[in-house]
Amino acid sequence: MKNAVIYARYSSQGQNEQSIEGQIRICTEYAESNGYTVVKAYKDKARSGTNDHRPDFQKMIADADSGAFEQIIVYKFDRFARNRVDSIMYKAQLKKRYGIRVVSATEPVSDDEGGEFYEMFLEWNDEKYSQRLSKRVHDGLDTIGRA
Secondary structure, three states, X not given: OEEEEEEXXXXXXXXXXXXXXXXXXXHHHHHHHOOEEEEEEEEEOOOOOOXXXXXXXXXXXXXHHHOOOOEEEEOOHHHHOOOXXXXXXXXXXXXXXXXXXXXXXXXXXXXXXHHHHHHHHHHHHHHHHHHHHHHHHHHHHHHHXXX
């Protein structure tokens, strides 16, 4: 069997510890059904995916050079990052330096060009969703402030 780690994150809005545990459960099931042994779970609580200022994320990236795992499993790709540049940069770095792939337990992506295109679309969509949500929250706060 090959080794994998799980990365789980929630940003805060309506999410809690149960969200992390649910992500880990689904990722563990995915790992087991795909012949991987989960050796560690990294968890960032109440941390945005729009930047890389996440303690367990950074620890996972630093631990990648240990050779202890070949795959990072996330519930959805937006748990890894909601910033296209960070997502692309970190995935490329992990793959090139350490041979580590980031996979989603719920968003299967093939290894061909079509899969690469689909993953790029998901990254773009995740980033845009985060931007739209931020604008709606900001606009709502502006409305409340004027009342």
